[in-house]
Amino acid sequence: MKKILTIVLKDTIIRFSSLSEWLFFLILPIIFTIVLAGGTGAPKDTRIILAVTDLAESPLSAQLINELENSDVVRPDVKELEKAEDDLKSRKVSTMLVIPEDFSLENLSSRELRIDFYQLPNSLDAIASEQAVQEVISKISSSVEIAQNSVALAEQVHPFSSERDRQAYFNTAMKQAQEEIKNAPQRMKVQLAATKAEIDYDPQANSSAGQLITWVFIPLIGISGMFAFERQKGTLRRVLVTPTVKSTYLIGTILGQVFWALVQMALLISFGILVMKLHWGQNIPALIVIMISSALSAAALGVMLGAFVKTEGQATGLSIMIGMVMALLGGCWYPIELFPKIVGTITKILPTRWAMQGLLDLVLRGQGMAAVLPEAGVLLAFAAVFLIIGIWRFKYE
Amino acid sequence: MRKLWIIGWKDLRLAFRDRSALIFMLLAPFLLTLGLGLISGRFSGSSSGFNSIPVVIVNQDEGQIGKELVKLFQSDNLADLLYVVVIDKAATAQAHVDNDKVAAAVVIPAGFTESIIPDANAMLTGQASGKIEQILVYSNPNRPTSAGVIQSIVKSFTQEVEKMRIAEQVAFSQMFVNGILTQNDMALIQQLVAKTQSENQKTKNLIVLNNQTTTAEAKDFDVLAYMAPGMALMFLMFTTSNGGRALLSEKNQGTLPRLLVSPTRSYQVLGGKVFGTFLTGTAQMLILIVSSGFLFNLRWGNPLAVLLLVIVAVFAAVGWGLLITAFAKTPGQVGTAGSALMLLFGILGGSFFSLSNFPTWFQMVSKITPNAWGLDGFTRLASGGTLADIVTPLCALLIMGVVLFAISIVVFNRRNVMRV
Numbered sequence: 001m002k003k004i005l006t007i008v009l010k011d012t013i014i015r016f017s018s019l020s021e022w023l024f025f026l027i028l029p030i031i032f033t034i035v036l037a038g039g040t041g042a043p044k045d046t047r048i049i050l051a052v053t054d055l056a057e058s059p060l061s062a063q064l065i066n067e068l069e070n071s072d073v074v075r076p077d078v079k080e081l082e083k084a085e086d087d088l089k090s091r092k093v094s095t096m097l098v099i100p101e102d103f104s105l106e107n108l109s110s111r112e113l114r115i116d117f118y119q120l121p122n123s124l125d126a127i128a129s130e131q132a133v134q135e136v137i138s139k140i141s142s143s144v145e146i147a148q149n150s151v152a153l154a155e156q157v158h159p160f161s162s163e164r165d166r167q168a169y170f171n172t173a174m175k176q177a178q179e180e181i182k183n184a185p186q187r188m189k190v191q192l193a194a195t196k197a198e199i200d201y202d203p204q205a206n207s208s209a210g211q212l213i214t215w216v217f218i219p220l221i222g223i224s225g226m227f228a229f230e231r232q233k234g235t236l237r238r239v240l241v242t243p244t245v246k247s248t249y250l251i252g253t254i255l256g257q258v259f260w261a262l263v264q265m266a267l268l269i270s271f272g273i274l275v276m277k278l279h280w281g282q283n284i285p286a287l288i289v290i291m292i293s294s295a296l297s298a299a300a301l302g303v304m305l306g307a308f309v310k311t312e313g314q315a316t317g318l319s320i321m322i323g324m325v326m327a328l329l330g331g332c333w334y335p336i337e338l339f340p341k342i343v344g345t346i347t348k349i350l351p352t353r354w355a356m357q358g359l360l361d362l363v364l365r366g367q368g369m370a371a372v373l374p375e376a377g378v379l380l381a382f383a384a385v386f387l388i389i390g391i392w393r394f395k396y397e
Numbered sequence: 398m399r400k401l402w403i404i405g406w407k408d409l410r411l412a413f414r415d416r417s418a419l420i421f422m423l424l425a426p427f428l429l430t431l432g433l434g435l436i437s438g439r440f441s442g443s444s445s446g447f448n449s450i451p452v453v454i455v456n457q458d459e460g461q462i463g464k465e466l467v468k469l470f471q472s473d474n475l476a477d478l479l480y481v482v483v484i485d486k487a488a489t490a491q492a493h494v495d496n497d498k499v500a501a502a503v504v505i506p507a508g509f510t511e512s513i514i515p516d517a518n519a520m521l522t523g524q525a526s527g528k529i530e531q532i533l534v535y536s537n538p539n540r541p542t543s544a545g546v547i548q549s550i551v552k553s554f555t556q557e558v559e560k561m562r563i564a565e566q567v568a569f570s571q572m573f574v575n576g577i578l579t580q581n582d583m584a585l586i587q588q589l590v591a592k593t594q595s596e597n598q599k600t601k602n603l604i605v606l607n608n609q610t611t612t613a614e615a616k617d618f619d620v621l622a623y624m625a626p627g628m629a630l631m632f633l634m635f636t637t638s639n640g641g642r643a644l645l646s647e648k649n650q651g652t653l654p655r656l657l658v659s660p661t662r663s664y665q666v667l668g669g670k671v672f673g674t675f676l677t678g679t680a681q682m683l684i685l686i687v688s689s690g691f692l693f694n695l696r697w698g699n700p701l702a703v704l705l706l707v708i709v710a711v712f713a714a715v716g717w718g719l720l721i722t723a724f725a726k727t728p729g730q731v732g733t734a735g736s737a738l739m740l741l742f743g744i745l746g747g748s749f750f751s752l753s754n755f756p757t758w759f760q761m762v763s764k765i766t767p768n769a770w771g772l773d774g775f776t777r778l779a780s781g782g783t784l785a786d787i788v789t790p791l792c793a794l795l796i797m798g799v800v801l802f803a804i805s806i807v808v809f810n811r812r813n814v815m816r817v
Contacts, residue, residue, distance in 0.1 A: 020733040028740060035744055038755065046541055073545040089786055090777050092753060114607045124450075127478055128542050130608065131549030137604040138553055142560045145603050150568040153589070158577045173571045180563040185529045187513070187555035190548055193494040195537050313417030320736075321425040328432045333749065340438045 003244055007252025008259065011226070015260065025264055029215035030271055036333075037207035037276065047075040048125045050133070051084035051096040056103035063140055064099065073132035088118055095119045095129040108144050109170070142181055147174035201335050202364055208272040208280075209359035210332030213294065213352055215268070216261045218323035220295060223257050223302030225315035231395065232312060250391070254299045261295040278363055286369040290358035293379035297351040300383040303390035326352040351382045400661055404669025405676050408643065412636070412677040421635045422681045426628040430689060433624040439693075449480040450543040451499040453490040456483065458530075460510020466532070466554055470503070478546070487533075494535050500543035502535040503551055513562050621695050622779030623772070627748035629685040630710065630768045634742055636681050637711075637718030638735020640674025645728040667809065674718060678711035698778030702787055706774045709794040713767040716801025717742075723808035742766040770794050 015021055050068065054061045068076040074095075079087070081098065088096045098116040107113060117133060119126035150173035151166060160166040230236035239249055269287070272278040280287065302319065309315040327333060329343075330352025336344055347353045358375035361367040412418055434440050454470055456463045470481045482499075484490055490502035512530040534551050536544035569586065572578040578586060644667075647653040656666050686703065689695045697703045717738065725731040743749060745759075746768020752760050763769040774790035 018729075018733070020730070020737075023733065023737050028737060031741070032744060035759075036750070038759075048542065048545075073549055086789075089780070089782060090773060091780060108603055112603055112605055114605045116607045116609065118609050124542055124546070128546045128549065130606070131546050131553065134606060135549050135553040135556060137606060138556050138560070141603040142556070142563075146560065146564040146567050148603075149564045150571050153568040154572050154575070154577050157572065157585070157589075169571065169575065172574075173567050176571065177563060177567050180566060181559075184559050184563065187529075187531055187559055188534060188548075188551050189531045190534045190536055192536050192538050193491065195495055195497050195539050311417060313415075314420065317417045317420030317425070321420055321428065324425070325428050325432050328429060329436065334436060339436045343435050343438075 003248050004252040004255060007249065008256035011253060011256040012260065024215070024219070025260075026267055029211050029264075029268055032215070033207050033211040033268070033271070033276075036211065037204045047071065047073060048095070048129050048132075049077050049093050050074040050129050051087050051093045052076040052078045053081040053084045053096070053098045054078055055081070055101045056099050058104040060105045060108060060140070061099045061103050064103075064136060067136040067140055068133070071132045071136060074129050088120070091120065094123045094126040095133075097133060105144070108141060109148075139181075143174050143177040146177035146180075147171075150177070201337075204272075204276045205278055205360065205364040206335060208268070208276060208278055209356060209363055210327065212265055212268045212272075212359065213330065213332045213355050214323065214327040216264055216295065217298040217327065217352060217355075218320055219264075220257055220261050220298035221302045221305060221319035221323050222316065223253065223299055224304075224306035224309050224319055225312045226253060226257075227303075227306035227394075228309050228315040229312040246394075250303070250394075254303065257302070258292075258295045258299050261298070262291055265291050265295070272363070279366065280363050282366055283362060283368045286367075286372045287362055289369065289376050290355070290362065290372045290379075293376040293383070294351070294355035294358070296383040297355070297379040297386065300386035300390065301351065303394070304386040305390075307390050307393035307395065326350050329353070331356045351379055354378045354382075400665045401669045401672055404656075404666065405672035408640070408670060408673025409676040409680065411643075412639070412673070413680070418636075418639055421632055421639075422677075423684060426632040426685055427688065429628045430621065430625045430685075430693075433628070434621050434693060437620045437624070439619070439621045450478060450540075450546055451480045451482070452547050453493050453499050453502045454481060454483045455485065455487045455490045455502065455504045457487070457507040458505045458509040459507065460514070462510040462513060462558055463505040466503075466505055466551070469550070469554060475550070491535050494537050497537060497539055500537050500540040501547040502533075503547065504533040504535065506530045506532070513558055619695060619779065621689070621693055622697070623751065623776055625685070625689045625693070625695055626697075626772055626775035626779075627743075627746075627768070629682055630714075630746065630771045631739060631743035631748040633678050633682060633711065633714045633767075634717065634739035635735060636678045637674055637714045638721055638731055638738065639718075640670065640677065640715070641718045641722030641725070642728040642731040642735065643674075644670045644722055645725065645731055649728060671715060671719060675711055675715050678714060679707060682707045682711060696779060697775065698781065699783055702778050702782075702784040703775070705784065706771065706778065706787060706791065706794075709791050709798065710767055710771040710774075712798035713770070713794040713801070716798040716805070717767065719805040720801050720808075723805040723812070742768050745769070747772050764793070765797075767794055767797060770797070 052065060052068070054065065065076050065078060068074055076097075077093070084093075084096045084098075087093045096118040098118070100113070100115065103113055103115070115133075115137065117130060119130060147170050151170050154160075154169060155166075160169065227236070230239070236249075240246065269280045273280050301322075305315065305318060305322070309318060329347045330336075330350045331339075331347065332352055336347065336353065336356070339347070354375045358372045358379070361371040361375070365371070412422070452470065454467055456467050458464075467483060469475070470479060471483075475481075487502070487504045490504060493499045494502050507530075508528070509530045509532065512528055532551055532555060534544075534548050536548065538544075569578070569589075644653075647656070647670075653666070657663060683704075686697055686707070690697060718735065721734045721738065722731055725734060745763045746766035747763060748768050752763055752769070755763075770790040770793045774787040774794075777786045777790075
């Protein structure tokens with residue numbers, strides 16, 4: 001036991017000898033967690049952004065923009081023509097509306113006006129925007145259209161004696177039309193269904209759990225680098241000429257890294273509880289079970305990798321790469337429910353998938369020990385398989 | 398110039414012989430791109446374009462307006478956009494929405510037409526004809542955009558219907574107010590009402606939406622065209638910092654002093670090392686671009702513009718690598734700072750996620766990264782853009798590189814990094 005503790009202490013001193021370790025141990029994971037929690041969730045205003053360029057700057061164009069502001073579907077973003085075109089080209093927006101210079105009430109009373117509407121092809125957002133804009137322009141031109149219609153019908157019965165009479169008739173008809181439109185009853189009502197959400201997703205919870213796994217798995221897989229380093233430098237042989245058996249060395253190395261992984265997890269979880277107000281602490285025993293089983297599976301993967309790599313450089317590169325790819329495919333960056341079904345099924349061969357599922361059972365779904373036991377079981381099975389292969393193929397020299 | 402080339406070429410060959418470096422330079426971005434393609438459905442074809450919006454309609458109205466709305470939903474104009482099923486029972490339609498089978502259910506209530514079309518008496522009195530019936534749009538909250546389209550269609554329709562009602566209302570009441578018609582003209586009024594309603598008279602649309610689909614991009618946008626450059630640019634930062642690490646390693650291992658005692662000036666050595674990093678970064682980007690083009694059938698866009706963008710993106714990234722090297726004391730420090738910067742720039746510059754959902758200040762901060770500008774340029778090119786469309790990212794990257802090189806050289810000189 002004393003030897004194991006000595007190995008743990010030695011690895012701890014080596015790992016934290018540089019202040020830069022804190023960058024990867026705590027600072028970057030927290031930055032990633034915060035950024036992803038803020039950037040991957042649904043924005044507060046879910047309306048589709050419609051780039052609008054107002055070349056007219058008339059009361060009518062202001063009315064049009066105001067009506068668009070009230071839309072449930074689009075959110076107008078008024079900007080210069082060049083910037084709007086640029087946004088459309090770079091796909092920052094899917095649609096752009098250009099209100100022409102002649103867009104005024106005076107012109108609308110006398111002739112047809114055209115508004116240029118540009119849209120990206122094959123975009124549902126663009127089609128939704130188009131429908132919303134159609135709805136708004138129909139609304140704002142209604143009073144003029146009704147007044148014109150009124151004048152035309154009156155003329156069928158009794159022609160006007162002068163243009164002045166005609167205009168006066170038009171004006172009063174438009175005034176009445178505006179009043180009627182204002183008081184018009186709603187002919188449509190919208191009711192939101194109680195459809196069950198497609199995916200269990202909370203940007204804060206998913207980000208906290210996902211980044212925890214990402215940043216804990218990478219250094220644990222990096223155990224392979226420690227073995228490679230000791231093999232390269234010959235220090236492993238030196239250890240083994242002392243009265244220390246191989247298993248003591250392996251256990252000491254693994255336990256040391258698992259211990260610090262648990263500390264790292266605890267710190268990131270504390271951050272989640274204190275800063276992000278996440279419900280990590282609802283079932284502490286279940287949380288501990290999933291934390292330990294996750295850490296063991298990742299550490300065992302590191303041991304297995306350590307048996308195959310030749311240099312520390314290779315091990316470092318591979319552990320970061322494998323860690324990132326496994327995190328990505330395990331649902332730590334994007335919700336697994338969004339993956340194509342076949343890919344979602346295939347990802348079950350990854351421990352990150354089970355670790356993520358276990359953590360989300362706790363922090364997102366508020367479940368308990370019974371829910372995480374299957375995940376913990378799979379993770380421990382992974383750990384056993386990796387460890388067996390790792391020890392079997394392990395080279396001490 | 399020859400010495401510069403020899404040193405640069407030597408470093409390029411060394412970089413591509415280093416298996417550990419190759420993991421970061423090529424394998425990692427390639428596998429992550431592959432992973433992103435897999436999870437986004439790029440390889441299973443489930444991410445392209447959009448499917449028709451499924452909607453169910455229940456028409457309980459026996460009048461003309463209900464039928465018109467059903468006709469509108471089934472019209473050729475909306476055939477590509479909507480997949481419409483007409484059923485009888487409102488409860489069944491709502492169940493379809495509740496079970497996430499359709500985007501929305503539209504229920505036209507009984508008496509809807511009657512509640513809108515005014516009779517002659519209503520024309521005279523100006524009173525509405527009775528109870529107000531409303532069309533129900535039962536929306537699926539899981540499909541807000543699709544449900545929004547349905548709502549817009551129904552709202553436009555009801556607005557149009559309401560406009561027609563008001564148009565009749567205003568036309569007749571104005572004729573009464575102005576004495577053109579009187580109570581005695583009831584026969585004429587009924588004739589006019591019948592005429593306007595039988596013709597289903599529509600007021601003319603005075604504002605026309607001149608709809609134009611952008612021509613340069615008449616194809617589906619490939620999600621991989623965003624992800625592949627994102628990953629390539631992120632791991633480019635590793636290559637550039639690795640170049641800096643190699644420079645300090647040469648100093649520590651004594652090979653740099655050896656070079657400097659030869660008839661080679663320090664600026665030639667530094668220039669050669671930087672040129673080597675630049676060549677390595679450019680080769681890395683081009684290998685990733687060509688391989689993803691072949692293996693994933695990814696269209697990067699105008700080849701000349703892509704090449705130019707690669708060159709300036711690598712130039713800017715080398716600038717960052719040089720800056721880290723200028724401030725670092727040991728190769729280890731360069732490695733650590735380089736890895737941290739690679740990840741930070743990756744997340745800041747949009748290599749992992751599109752920045753469109755992030756706040757404006759975040760998008761502004763992202764502009765300090767070559768990733769953000771590079772991605773902007775690559776996305777434009779993949780969308781069919783030309784060299785003219787990427788002038789801004791090209792200039793931004795060029796300026797970034799020049800500024801970083803200038804700062805780095807000043808720091809190098811002050812710290813005497815290139816002295817024996």
